[in-house]
Amino acid sequence: MKSFKTFLVSLLIGALLWGVVNLFLSHTPTLYSKVKRDYNFYIIKLERLFFEGKVVKKRVVAEKLNIKLKAIYGDSKSGFIIIEDKGKSVFVDLNGLYKGYKLMDIRRESVIFEKNSKRYIVEFDKINSDKYIIKEKREKIAVKRDTFKEYKNNLSKVWQNIHIQKSKEGYKILFVRLGSIFDKIGLKRGDVILRVNNRDLLNDADAWDIYKNADSFREFEIVIKRNNKEKVLYYEID
């Protein structure tokens, strides 16, 4: 009985010891809160936030001008057009003059001239219109989704085909295996990957997050630095 009492007292002393230690311990968990990032691009029309009611687009009322439009380069901010004049090609800059007509606006398939405060529209011939638009377009490279999944589930395969190393601005490509998917999508040794889908690659966590989410992307926009010039590679996932 005496031994049992001693046992109980010792048990309580053990419990009390922890009671004292417990005062100095942390009582709240330390958790890592991962910021969930969305890589999709959105066009947000801020005018909807600041204006009430419907936003009515400004309509330009213009007469048709009988000039043959051959090509358009640029947009409403800058650029030039090529028109045909007696079998010769004439270049007209935005805000430039052609026979007293001032080139006011360049659109996707038409241009607006102005003369004596009156506006004139010149359009492509409807049948061939698309052929003449030489406005720079981003070249899309199609990549199979299965290929992405295959690489995502097999990191070793990634390292067999590409070697990258953290640099000041992003990740520098040290090696690309010829014929590999990385070679096919246009990555080259010496390129520095700066951004993927508008996300800067500042640390391993950024790169890891992109790798882990790779198979959920519908498209990829990779900004690289090659020969001290930035280049955008654009991929569409099939």
Next chain:
Amino acid sequence: MSRLASILLGLYLGITFFMPKEPLFYTAQKYLKSKNIYLNSKTESSFIKLTLKDAVLFVDGMDVATLKECDIYPFLLYNKVEIKNLLFSIDNLKVKNLILTYSIVRPTLLDIKGSANFGTIEGSLDLKERFIKVYVKKASNRVKRFLRKDKEGYYYYEKF
């Protein structure tokens, strides 16, 4: 003699059963934070064990592994950690069960045993010499290139 045995047994059981397991785990989490390592998990504690459920291990902001359940038995003289379904984020490496044991009989060694989808694991971590050596029996090809080989088979070795 029996009185001394009662004192020692009472103290041992008191210290083991009344150990504040959750606060100790939270304190460990706080320490790991300084190394940029986080272990997010649900916790449940009882007199004999601490259970971590649905845990995610983050290292430098990267979620490198998840584990379904982990039972920690801190008996001081003999300690055991049982991990179930440890899944690494790379290459679908999955450890079905992993048992780590530490006993004062061999105070410098931590024994490691387990089974994974890339082979059977058996080895130890030497706290004195500061290295880990784990043999992977029936190692699959995808992990062989990370392993060394000797007479006994493929093994993973790392100094720390």
